Amino acid sequence: MKLRKVTAASAAVLALAVAATACGSSNNDSGSSGGGKKIKIGIKYDQPGLGLKEPNGSFSGFDVDVATYVAGKLGYKPSQIEFVETKSADRENALARGDVKFIVASYSITDERKQKVDFAGPYFLAHQDLLVKANSKINKGTDLNGQNLCSVTGSTSAQNVQKTIAPKANLKENSGYSECVSSLQSGAVDALTTDDSILAGYAAQAQYKGQFKLLGLKLSNENYGIGVKKGDTTTLNKINDALKSMVSDGTWKKDVEKNFGPANYKYEPAPQIGQIVK
Template sequence: MKLRKVTAASAAVLALAVAATACGSSKSDGGSSGGGNKIKIGIKYDQPGIGLKEPNGSFSGFDVDVATYVAGKLGYKPSQIEWVETKSADRENALARGDVKFIAASYSITDERKQKVDFAGPYLLAHQDLLVKANSTISKGTDLNGRNLCSVTGSTSAQNVQKKIAPKANLKENSGYSECIASLQSGAVDAVTTDDSILAGYAAQDKYKGQFKLAGLKLSNENYGIGVKKGDSATLKKINDALASMVSDGTWKTDVEKNFGPANYKYEPAPKIGVIVK
Protein backbone atom coordinates (compact mmCIF):
# COMPACT_ATOMS: atom_id res chain seq x y z
CA MET A 1 0.00 0.00 0.00
CA LYS A 2 2.87 2.39 0.86
CA LEU A 3 4.43 1.91 -2.58
CA ARG A 4 1.11 2.59 -4.31
CA LYS A 5 0.69 5.84 -2.34
CA VAL A 6 4.14 7.07 -3.37
CA THR A 7 3.42 6.22 -7.00
CA ALA A 8 0.13 8.09 -6.94
CA ALA A 9 1.80 11.11 -5.41
CA SER A 10 4.51 11.04 -8.03
CA ALA A 11 1.92 10.84 -10.77
CA ALA A 12 0.15 13.86 -9.36
CA VAL A 13 3.37 15.86 -9.26
CA LEU A 14 4.15 14.83 -12.83
CA ALA A 15 0.70 15.91 -14.01
CA LEU A 16 1.10 19.31 -12.37
CA ALA A 17 4.52 19.74 -14.00
CA VAL A 18 3.13 18.92 -17.44
CA ALA A 19 0.26 21.35 -16.96
CA ALA A 20 2.64 24.12 -15.85
CA THR A 21 4.86 23.50 -18.85
CA ALA A 22 1.89 23.69 -21.20
CA CYS A 23 0.75 26.98 -19.67
CA GLY A 24 4.24 28.43 -19.85
CA SER A 25 4.72 27.54 -23.52
CA SER A 26 2.22 30.08 -24.86
CA LYS A 27 3.99 32.75 -26.85
CA SER A 28 2.98 36.34 -27.41
CA ASP A 29 5.67 37.53 -29.78
CA GLY A 30 4.21 36.11 -32.99
CA GLY A 31 6.03 32.99 -34.05
CA SER A 32 5.77 31.65 -37.59
CA SER A 33 2.90 29.30 -36.80
CA GLY A 34 -0.47 29.75 -35.16
CA GLY A 35 -1.82 27.27 -32.65
CA GLY A 36 -2.33 28.77 -29.20
CA ASN A 37 0.12 31.62 -29.74
CA LYS A 38 -0.40 35.32 -30.10
CA ILE A 39 1.15 37.56 -32.72
CA LYS A 40 2.01 41.20 -32.06
CA ILE A 41 1.53 43.53 -35.00
CA GLY A 42 2.46 47.20 -35.12
CA ILE A 43 -0.11 49.65 -36.52
CA LYS A 44 -1.08 53.28 -36.17
CA TYR A 45 -3.86 54.15 -33.74
CA ASP A 46 -4.76 57.62 -35.03
CA GLN A 47 -5.12 57.39 -38.82
CA PRO A 48 -8.73 57.09 -40.02
CA GLY A 49 -9.00 54.80 -43.03
CA ILE A 50 -5.49 53.46 -42.37
CA GLY A 51 -5.14 52.41 -38.74
CA LEU A 52 -7.53 53.68 -36.08
CA LYS A 53 -8.40 52.60 -32.56
CA GLU A 54 -12.13 53.08 -32.25
CA PRO A 55 -13.79 54.37 -29.05
CA ASN A 56 -15.05 50.85 -28.30
CA GLY A 57 -11.51 49.43 -28.41
CA SER A 58 -11.78 47.79 -31.84
CA PHE A 59 -9.50 48.64 -34.76
CA SER A 60 -10.27 49.71 -38.32
CA GLY A 61 -8.51 50.81 -41.49
CA PHE A 62 -6.80 49.44 -44.56
CA ASP A 63 -3.56 48.61 -42.76
CA VAL A 64 -5.55 46.72 -40.13
CA ASP A 65 -7.30 44.71 -42.85
CA VAL A 66 -4.03 43.98 -44.64
CA ALA A 67 -2.33 42.91 -41.41
CA THR A 68 -5.27 40.71 -40.44
CA TYR A 69 -5.19 38.99 -43.83
CA VAL A 70 -1.42 38.46 -43.63
CA ALA A 71 -1.67 37.11 -40.09
CA GLY A 72 -4.30 34.65 -41.31
CA LYS A 73 -1.91 33.35 -43.95
CA LEU A 74 0.72 32.96 -41.21
CA GLY A 75 -1.67 30.79 -39.23
CA TYR A 76 -3.26 33.26 -36.81
CA LYS A 77 -6.93 33.98 -36.22
CA PRO A 78 -8.06 37.58 -35.64
CA SER A 79 -8.52 36.73 -31.95
CA GLN A 80 -4.83 35.83 -31.73
CA ILE A 81 -3.66 39.26 -32.91
CA GLU A 82 -2.36 41.75 -30.36
CA TRP A 83 -2.29 45.22 -31.89
CA VAL A 84 0.60 47.44 -30.79
CA GLU A 85 0.72 51.18 -31.43
CA THR A 86 3.90 52.05 -33.32
CA LYS A 87 4.39 55.75 -33.95
CA SER A 88 6.49 56.90 -36.89
CA ALA A 89 9.58 57.73 -34.86
CA ASP A 90 9.66 54.32 -33.14
CA ARG A 91 8.94 51.85 -35.94
CA GLU A 92 12.52 50.75 -36.60
CA ASN A 93 13.25 50.42 -32.88
CA ALA A 94 10.10 48.38 -32.27
CA LEU A 95 11.22 45.83 -34.85
CA ALA A 96 14.82 45.76 -33.61
CA ARG A 97 13.65 45.19 -30.03
CA GLY A 98 11.30 42.42 -31.08
CA ASP A 99 8.26 44.26 -29.72
CA VAL A 100 6.28 43.20 -32.79
CA LYS A 101 6.52 40.54 -35.49
CA PHE A 102 5.79 42.98 -38.30
CA ILE A 103 4.55 46.52 -38.85
CA ALA A 104 1.80 47.72 -41.20
CA ALA A 105 1.54 51.41 -40.36
CA SER A 106 1.55 53.61 -43.49
CA TYR A 107 5.23 52.64 -43.59
CA SER A 108 6.79 54.09 -46.75
CA ILE A 109 9.72 52.12 -48.14
CA THR A 110 12.85 54.29 -48.34
CA ASP A 111 16.53 53.53 -48.90
CA GLU A 112 17.37 54.92 -45.48
CA ARG A 113 14.83 52.72 -43.71
CA LYS A 114 15.93 49.67 -45.67
CA GLN A 115 19.29 49.94 -43.91
CA LYS A 116 17.54 49.12 -40.63
CA VAL A 117 14.57 46.91 -41.54
CA ASP A 118 13.40 44.64 -44.35
CA PHE A 119 10.20 45.41 -46.26
CA ALA A 120 7.59 43.14 -47.77
CA GLY A 121 5.47 44.62 -50.54
CA PRO A 122 4.72 47.30 -51.49
CA TYR A 123 0.97 46.83 -51.01
CA LEU A 124 -0.23 50.41 -51.66
CA LEU A 125 1.04 53.36 -53.67
CA ALA A 126 0.10 56.70 -52.12
CA HIS A 127 1.26 60.25 -52.86
CA GLN A 128 2.28 63.05 -50.55
CA ASP A 129 -0.20 65.91 -50.52
CA LEU A 130 -1.38 68.84 -48.44
CA LEU A 131 -4.57 69.13 -46.41
CA VAL A 132 -5.80 72.71 -46.02
CA LYS A 133 -8.97 74.46 -44.93
CA ALA A 134 -11.79 74.44 -47.44
CA ASN A 135 -11.47 78.18 -48.01
CA SER A 136 -7.66 78.20 -48.18
CA THR A 137 -5.90 79.90 -51.09
CA ILE A 138 -3.01 77.46 -50.94
CA SER A 139 -2.98 75.64 -54.26
CA LYS A 140 0.68 74.77 -54.74
CA GLY A 141 3.65 73.93 -52.56
CA THR A 142 5.38 77.29 -52.94
CA ASP A 143 2.40 78.99 -51.30
CA LEU A 144 3.65 77.51 -48.03
CA ASN A 145 6.70 79.77 -47.80
CA GLY A 146 6.37 81.78 -44.60
CA ARG A 147 3.39 79.72 -43.43
CA ASN A 148 3.05 77.04 -40.79
CA LEU A 149 3.23 73.43 -41.92
CA CYS A 150 2.47 70.51 -39.62
CA SER A 151 3.67 66.93 -39.80
CA VAL A 152 4.53 64.07 -37.45
CA THR A 153 7.88 63.60 -35.75
CA GLY A 154 9.91 61.02 -37.65
CA SER A 155 8.00 61.44 -40.90
CA THR A 156 9.81 62.45 -44.10
CA SER A 157 6.89 64.46 -45.47
CA ALA A 158 7.61 67.90 -44.01
CA GLN A 159 11.32 67.68 -44.77
CA ASN A 160 10.41 66.79 -48.34
CA VAL A 161 8.31 69.95 -48.67
CA GLN A 162 11.03 72.15 -47.20
CA LYS A 163 13.75 70.62 -49.32
CA LYS A 164 11.96 70.62 -52.67
CA ILE A 165 9.33 73.34 -52.89
CA ALA A 166 8.95 75.53 -49.80
CA PRO A 167 12.26 76.04 -47.97
CA LYS A 168 10.81 78.91 -45.94
CA ALA A 169 7.85 76.94 -44.59
CA ASN A 170 7.72 76.92 -40.78
CA LEU A 171 7.74 73.31 -39.67
CA LYS A 172 5.62 72.31 -36.68
CA GLU A 173 5.97 68.69 -35.55
CA ASN A 174 3.58 66.72 -33.37
CA SER A 175 3.58 63.16 -32.05
CA GLY A 176 0.49 62.19 -34.04
CA TYR A 177 -1.64 63.29 -37.00
CA SER A 178 -4.65 63.96 -34.81
CA GLU A 179 -2.76 66.82 -33.18
CA CYS A 180 -1.86 68.23 -36.60
CA ILE A 181 -5.47 68.12 -37.75
CA ALA A 182 -6.59 69.86 -34.56
CA SER A 183 -3.98 72.57 -35.19
CA LEU A 184 -5.27 73.00 -38.74
CA GLN A 185 -8.84 73.29 -37.52
CA SER A 186 -7.89 75.95 -34.94
CA GLY A 187 -5.77 77.93 -37.42
CA ALA A 188 -2.50 77.30 -35.60
CA VAL A 189 -1.10 75.85 -38.84
CA ASP A 190 -1.96 76.51 -42.47
CA ALA A 191 -1.50 73.00 -43.84
CA VAL A 192 -0.84 69.42 -42.85
CA THR A 193 1.32 67.26 -45.04
CA THR A 194 1.53 63.50 -45.30
CA ASP A 195 0.19 60.84 -47.66
CA ASP A 196 -3.03 61.57 -49.52
CA SER A 197 -4.53 58.32 -48.24
CA ILE A 198 -4.11 59.45 -44.63
CA LEU A 199 -5.32 62.99 -45.29
CA ALA A 200 -8.38 61.71 -47.17
CA GLY A 201 -9.27 59.56 -44.18
CA TYR A 202 -9.32 62.58 -41.89
CA ALA A 203 -11.21 64.77 -44.33
CA ALA A 204 -13.91 62.10 -44.63
CA GLN A 205 -14.61 61.90 -40.89
CA ASP A 206 -18.04 63.14 -39.87
CA LYS A 207 -16.65 65.74 -37.47
CA TYR A 208 -14.49 67.26 -40.22
CA LYS A 209 -16.75 66.97 -43.27
CA GLY A 210 -16.73 70.14 -45.34
CA GLN A 211 -13.94 71.79 -43.34
CA PHE A 212 -10.88 70.60 -45.26
CA LYS A 213 -9.76 69.83 -48.79
CA LEU A 214 -6.81 68.17 -50.46
CA ALA A 215 -4.58 70.49 -52.47
CA GLY A 216 -4.27 67.79 -55.13
CA LEU A 217 -0.47 67.80 -55.31
CA LYS A 218 1.43 64.59 -55.98
CA LEU A 219 4.59 65.65 -54.21
CA SER A 220 6.05 62.17 -53.97
CA ASN A 221 5.38 58.48 -54.43
CA GLU A 222 4.89 56.62 -51.16
CA ASN A 223 5.25 52.86 -51.49
CA TYR A 224 3.67 51.31 -48.38
CA GLY A 225 5.49 48.21 -47.20
CA ILE A 226 5.25 45.85 -44.26
CA GLY A 227 8.33 46.15 -42.06
CA VAL A 228 9.98 43.08 -40.55
CA LYS A 229 13.12 42.68 -38.49
CA LYS A 230 16.30 42.97 -40.53
CA GLY A 231 17.40 39.53 -41.73
CA ASP A 232 14.09 37.74 -41.09
CA SER A 233 13.90 36.37 -44.62
CA ALA A 234 11.49 33.57 -43.76
CA THR A 235 8.80 35.93 -42.47
CA LEU A 236 9.48 38.31 -45.35
CA LYS A 237 8.75 35.63 -47.96
CA LYS A 238 5.57 34.49 -46.21
CA ILE A 239 4.24 38.06 -46.03
CA ASN A 240 5.03 38.71 -49.70
CA ASP A 241 3.19 35.52 -50.64
CA ALA A 242 0.23 36.62 -48.52
CA LEU A 243 0.12 40.06 -50.15
CA ALA A 244 0.19 38.51 -53.62
CA SER A 245 -2.69 36.25 -52.62
CA MET A 246 -4.66 39.19 -51.23
CA VAL A 247 -4.48 40.94 -54.59
CA SER A 248 -5.23 37.85 -56.70
CA ASP A 249 -8.30 36.75 -54.72
CA GLY A 250 -9.88 40.22 -54.82
CA THR A 251 -9.62 40.98 -51.10
CA TRP A 252 -7.21 43.86 -51.68
CA LYS A 253 -9.63 45.77 -53.92
CA THR A 254 -12.56 45.12 -51.61
CA ASP A 255 -10.66 46.45 -48.59
CA VAL A 256 -9.34 49.51 -50.44
CA GLU A 257 -12.84 50.52 -51.52
CA LYS A 258 -14.28 49.84 -48.07
CA ASN A 259 -11.76 52.06 -46.31
CA PHE A 260 -11.18 54.84 -48.85
CA GLY A 261 -14.40 54.87 -50.86
CA PRO A 262 -16.29 57.24 -48.52
CA ALA A 263 -13.62 59.90 -49.09
CA ASN A 264 -13.73 59.56 -52.89
CA TYR A 265 -10.05 58.69 -52.77
CA LYS A 266 -8.72 57.81 -56.21
CA TYR A 267 -6.38 54.97 -55.35
CA GLU A 268 -3.67 53.56 -57.57
CA PRO A 269 -3.83 49.95 -58.83
CA ALA A 270 -2.23 47.36 -56.55
CA PRO A 271 1.57 47.59 -56.95
CA LYS A 272 3.64 44.55 -57.84
CA ILE A 273 5.62 42.92 -55.08
CA GLY A 274 9.18 44.20 -55.07
CA VAL A 275 8.54 47.01 -57.56
CA ILE A 276 9.14 50.44 -56.05
CA VAL A 277 7.73 53.44 -57.92
CA LYS A 278 10.20 56.30 -57.65
Protein backbone atom coordinates in the same frame (compact mmCIF):
# COMPACT_ATOMS: atom_id res chain seq x y z
CA MET B 1 7.93 -3.50 -3.03
CA LYS B 2 9.81 -0.38 -1.97
CA LEU B 3 11.35 -0.17 -5.43
CA ARG B 4 7.92 -0.27 -7.03
CA LYS B 5 6.71 2.56 -4.76
CA VAL B 6 9.66 4.75 -5.67
CA THR B 7 9.18 4.02 -9.36
CA ALA B 8 5.48 4.83 -9.18
CA ALA B 9 6.18 8.06 -7.34
CA SER B 10 8.77 9.07 -9.92
CA ALA B 11 6.32 8.36 -12.71
CA ALA B 12 3.72 10.52 -11.03
CA VAL B 13 6.17 13.42 -10.67
CA LEU B 14 7.21 13.05 -14.29
CA ALA B 15 3.57 13.07 -15.44
CA LEU B 16 2.89 16.25 -13.47
CA ALA B 17 5.97 17.94 -14.96
CA VAL B 18 4.90 17.06 -18.49
CA ALA B 19 1.39 18.32 -17.85
CA ALA B 20 2.70 21.59 -16.41
CA THR B 21 4.99 22.10 -19.38
CA ALA B 22 2.16 21.47 -21.83
CA CYS B 23 -0.09 23.84 -19.94
CA GLY B 24 2.55 26.54 -19.87
CA SER B 25 3.33 26.27 -23.56
CA SER B 26 -0.32 26.66 -24.55
CA ASN B 27 -0.31 30.17 -23.09
CA ASN B 28 2.69 31.32 -25.11
CA ASP B 29 2.54 33.29 -28.33
CA SER B 30 3.82 30.96 -30.99
CA GLY B 31 4.89 33.97 -33.00
CA SER B 32 5.41 31.98 -36.21
CA SER B 33 2.64 30.68 -38.42
CA GLY B 34 -0.84 29.80 -37.25
CA GLY B 35 -1.79 27.52 -34.41
CA GLY B 36 -0.61 29.71 -31.54
CA LYS B 37 -2.97 31.26 -29.09
CA LYS B 38 -2.25 34.79 -30.27
CA ILE B 39 -0.07 36.89 -32.53
CA LYS B 40 1.21 40.37 -31.75
CA ILE B 41 1.16 42.88 -34.59
CA GLY B 42 2.55 46.41 -34.46
CA ILE B 43 0.33 49.25 -35.72
CA LYS B 44 -0.16 52.97 -35.17
CA TYR B 45 -2.85 54.01 -32.71
CA ASP B 46 -3.26 57.62 -33.87
CA GLN B 47 -3.66 57.61 -37.67
CA PRO B 48 -7.32 57.75 -38.81
CA GLY B 49 -7.85 55.72 -41.95
CA LEU B 50 -4.67 53.72 -41.36
CA GLY B 51 -4.26 52.66 -37.75
CA LEU B 52 -6.53 54.10 -35.07
CA LYS B 53 -7.52 52.91 -31.63
CA GLU B 54 -11.16 53.84 -31.20
CA PRO B 55 -12.60 55.11 -27.89
CA ASN B 56 -14.26 51.73 -27.32
CA GLY B 57 -10.92 49.92 -27.61
CA SER B 58 -11.45 48.54 -31.12
CA PHE B 59 -9.14 49.29 -34.05
CA SER B 60 -9.82 50.68 -37.52
CA GLY B 61 -7.97 51.69 -40.65
CA PHE B 62 -6.42 50.25 -43.79
CA ASP B 63 -3.27 49.05 -42.01
CA VAL B 64 -5.47 47.28 -39.47
CA ASP B 65 -7.42 45.61 -42.27
CA VAL B 66 -4.20 44.53 -44.01
CA ALA B 67 -2.78 43.17 -40.75
CA THR B 68 -5.99 41.25 -40.01
CA TYR B 69 -6.09 39.75 -43.51
CA VAL B 70 -2.43 38.71 -43.39
CA ALA B 71 -2.83 37.20 -39.93
CA GLY B 72 -5.81 35.24 -41.24
CA LYS B 73 -3.68 33.76 -44.01
CA LEU B 74 -1.11 32.81 -41.36
CA GLY B 75 -3.79 30.89 -39.49
CA TYR B 76 -4.96 33.39 -36.87
CA LYS B 77 -8.54 34.45 -36.21
CA PRO B 78 -9.23 38.13 -35.40
CA SER B 79 -9.75 37.15 -31.76
CA GLN B 80 -6.19 35.81 -31.67
CA ILE B 81 -4.63 39.11 -32.76
CA GLU B 82 -3.13 41.50 -30.22
CA PHE B 83 -2.45 44.91 -31.73
CA VAL B 84 0.53 46.66 -30.15
CA GLU B 85 1.17 50.38 -30.51
CA THR B 86 4.43 50.77 -32.40
CA LYS B 87 5.60 54.36 -32.72
CA SER B 88 7.86 55.34 -35.61
CA ALA B 89 11.00 55.73 -33.53
CA ASP B 90 10.67 52.26 -31.97
CA ARG B 91 9.64 50.10 -34.93
CA GLU B 92 13.04 48.53 -35.62
CA ASN B 93 13.67 47.87 -31.92
CA ALA B 94 10.22 46.30 -31.45
CA LEU B 95 11.01 43.76 -34.17
CA ALA B 96 14.52 43.07 -32.91
CA ARG B 97 13.23 42.49 -29.36
CA GLY B 98 10.46 40.21 -30.58
CA ASP B 99 7.73 42.45 -29.12
CA VAL B 100 5.71 41.91 -32.29
CA LYS B 101 5.75 39.39 -35.14
CA PHE B 102 5.37 42.00 -37.85
CA ILE B 103 4.54 45.69 -38.23
CA VAL B 104 1.92 47.32 -40.47
CA ALA B 105 2.19 51.03 -39.67
CA SER B 106 2.63 53.32 -42.72
CA TYR B 107 6.18 51.92 -42.65
CA SER B 108 8.00 53.32 -45.71
CA ILE B 109 10.64 51.04 -47.18
CA THR B 110 14.03 52.76 -47.27
CA ASP B 111 17.57 51.54 -47.85
CA GLU B 112 18.53 52.61 -44.36
CA ARG B 113 15.71 50.68 -42.72
CA LYS B 114 16.44 47.59 -44.81
CA GLN B 115 19.76 47.33 -43.01
CA LYS B 116 17.86 46.59 -39.78
CA VAL B 117 14.62 44.86 -40.82
CA ASP B 118 13.19 42.91 -43.74
CA PHE B 119 10.15 44.20 -45.62
CA ALA B 120 7.30 42.31 -47.21
CA GLY B 121 5.44 44.16 -49.93
CA PRO B 122 5.10 46.96 -50.69
CA TYR B 123 1.34 46.83 -50.16
CA PHE B 124 0.64 50.54 -50.77
CA LEU B 125 2.21 53.48 -52.60
CA ALA B 126 1.64 56.86 -50.97
CA HIS B 127 2.98 60.31 -51.82
CA GLN B 128 3.69 63.43 -49.83
CA ASP B 129 0.90 65.91 -50.51
CA LEU B 130 -0.91 68.99 -49.23
CA LEU B 131 -4.30 69.09 -47.51
CA VAL B 132 -6.22 72.37 -47.73
CA LYS B 133 -9.77 73.55 -47.15
CA ALA B 134 -12.23 72.57 -49.85
CA ASN B 135 -12.75 76.24 -50.80
CA SER B 136 -9.07 77.17 -50.56
CA LYS B 137 -7.43 79.28 -53.27
CA ILE B 138 -4.31 77.14 -52.92
CA ASN B 139 -4.37 74.91 -55.98
CA LYS B 140 -0.67 74.33 -56.57
CA GLY B 141 2.46 74.25 -54.46
CA THR B 142 3.69 77.74 -55.31
CA ASP B 143 0.43 79.19 -53.96
CA LEU B 144 1.79 78.36 -50.50
CA ASN B 145 4.37 81.14 -50.59
CA GLY B 146 3.49 83.58 -47.82
CA GLN B 147 0.90 81.15 -46.39
CA ASN B 148 0.99 79.14 -43.16
CA LEU B 149 2.02 75.49 -43.55
CA CYS B 150 1.54 72.98 -40.72
CA SER B 151 3.40 69.77 -40.00
CA VAL B 152 4.52 67.88 -36.92
CA THR B 153 7.66 68.79 -35.02
CA GLY B 154 10.72 67.10 -36.45
CA SER B 155 9.03 66.07 -39.70
CA THR B 156 10.95 66.43 -42.95
CA SER B 157 7.77 66.95 -44.96
CA ALA B 158 7.49 70.70 -44.38
CA GLN B 159 11.18 71.20 -45.12
CA ASN B 160 10.68 69.33 -48.37
CA VAL B 161 7.87 71.70 -49.35
CA GLN B 162 9.98 74.75 -48.52
CA LYS B 163 12.95 73.34 -50.41
CA THR B 164 11.14 72.27 -53.58
CA ILE B 165 8.02 74.35 -54.21
CA ALA B 166 7.33 77.08 -51.67
CA PRO B 167 10.47 78.55 -50.03
CA LYS B 168 8.49 81.42 -48.53
CA ALA B 169 5.87 79.27 -46.79
CA ASN B 170 5.59 79.99 -43.07
CA LEU B 171 6.13 76.78 -41.14
CA LYS B 172 3.95 76.12 -38.11
CA GLU B 173 4.81 72.97 -36.16
CA ASN B 174 2.52 71.04 -33.83
CA SER B 175 3.04 67.92 -31.73
CA GLY B 176 0.66 65.82 -33.83
CA TYR B 177 -1.33 65.79 -37.05
CA SER B 178 -4.62 66.04 -35.19
CA GLU B 179 -3.57 69.48 -33.95
CA CYS B 180 -2.64 70.46 -37.51
CA VAL B 181 -6.04 69.38 -38.81
CA SER B 182 -7.77 71.41 -36.11
CA SER B 183 -5.64 74.43 -37.04
CA LEU B 184 -6.52 73.97 -40.70
CA GLN B 185 -10.20 73.73 -39.87
CA SER B 186 -10.08 76.92 -37.79
CA GLY B 187 -8.07 78.85 -40.37
CA ALA B 188 -4.98 79.21 -38.19
CA VAL B 189 -3.00 77.52 -40.98
CA ASP B 190 -3.62 77.29 -44.71
CA ALA B 191 -2.27 73.82 -45.48
CA LEU B 192 -1.04 70.61 -43.89
CA THR B 193 1.60 68.33 -45.36
CA THR B 194 2.51 64.66 -44.88
CA ASP B 195 1.74 61.38 -46.73
CA ASP B 196 -1.44 61.61 -48.78
CA SER B 197 -2.74 58.41 -47.19
CA ILE B 198 -2.56 60.01 -43.74
CA LEU B 199 -4.16 63.22 -45.01
CA ALA B 200 -6.93 61.23 -46.71
CA GLY B 201 -7.55 59.34 -43.48
CA TYR B 202 -8.22 62.56 -41.61
CA ALA B 203 -10.30 64.05 -44.42
CA ALA B 204 -12.43 60.90 -44.50
CA GLN B 205 -13.49 61.23 -40.85
CA ALA B 206 -17.17 61.98 -40.44
CA GLN B 207 -16.63 65.29 -38.65
CA TYR B 208 -14.48 66.58 -41.54
CA LYS B 209 -16.40 65.17 -44.49
CA GLY B 210 -16.42 67.62 -47.39
CA GLN B 211 -14.32 70.23 -45.58
CA PHE B 212 -10.89 69.45 -47.07
CA LYS B 213 -9.25 68.45 -50.34
CA LEU B 214 -5.92 66.93 -51.35
CA LEU B 215 -3.98 68.70 -54.10
CA GLY B 216 -2.42 65.51 -55.52
CA LEU B 217 1.10 66.95 -55.83
CA LYS B 218 3.02 63.68 -55.37
CA LEU B 219 6.04 65.32 -53.77
CA SER B 220 7.60 61.97 -52.84
CA ASN B 221 7.08 58.23 -53.20
CA GLU B 222 6.38 56.32 -49.98
CA ASN B 223 6.37 52.55 -50.47
CA TYR B 224 4.60 51.08 -47.43
CA GLY B 225 5.94 47.67 -46.45
CA ILE B 226 5.29 45.19 -43.66
CA GLY B 227 8.30 45.01 -41.40
CA VAL B 228 9.52 41.65 -40.08
CA LYS B 229 12.56 40.70 -38.04
CA LYS B 230 15.76 40.64 -40.03
CA GLY B 231 16.38 37.16 -41.40
CA ASP B 232 12.84 35.82 -40.82
CA THR B 233 12.46 34.66 -44.42
CA THR B 234 9.68 32.18 -43.63
CA THR B 235 7.35 34.85 -42.27
CA LEU B 236 8.38 37.26 -45.02
CA ASN B 237 7.41 34.84 -47.78
CA LYS B 238 4.10 33.96 -46.14
CA ILE B 239 3.19 37.63 -45.80
CA ASN B 240 4.05 38.31 -49.45
CA ASP B 241 1.81 35.42 -50.50
CA ALA B 242 -0.98 36.83 -48.33
CA LEU B 243 -0.62 40.29 -49.88
CA LYS B 244 -0.82 38.83 -53.39
CA SER B 245 -4.01 37.02 -52.39
CA MET B 246 -5.48 40.19 -50.86
CA VAL B 247 -5.07 42.00 -54.16
CA SER B 248 -6.25 39.15 -56.40
CA ASP B 249 -9.45 38.44 -54.45
CA GLY B 250 -10.52 42.11 -54.41
CA THR B 251 -10.13 42.66 -50.66
CA TRP B 252 -7.33 45.20 -51.10
CA LYS B 253 -9.41 47.53 -53.26
CA LYS B 254 -12.49 47.13 -51.06
CA ASP B 255 -10.55 48.05 -47.93
CA VAL B 256 -8.85 51.04 -49.57
CA GLU B 257 -12.18 52.47 -50.68
CA LYS B 258 -13.76 51.79 -47.29
CA ASN B 259 -11.08 53.69 -45.40
CA PHE B 260 -10.24 56.51 -47.83
CA GLY B 261 -13.27 56.81 -50.12
CA PRO B 262 -15.00 59.72 -48.32
CA ALA B 263 -11.91 61.89 -48.99
CA ASN B 264 -12.11 61.37 -52.78
CA TYR B 265 -8.55 60.14 -52.57
CA LYS B 266 -7.01 59.21 -55.94
CA TYR B 267 -4.97 56.30 -54.70
CA GLU B 268 -2.42 54.35 -56.70
CA PRO B 269 -3.15 50.81 -57.93
CA ALA B 270 -1.85 48.02 -55.72
CA PRO B 271 1.94 47.78 -56.20
CA GLN B 272 3.72 44.63 -57.27
CA ILE B 273 5.47 42.70 -54.54
CA GLY B 274 9.14 43.68 -54.49
CA GLN B 275 8.62 46.62 -56.86
CA ILE B 276 9.86 49.79 -55.15
CA VAL B 277 8.96 53.09 -56.81
CA LYS B 278 11.84 55.53 -56.39
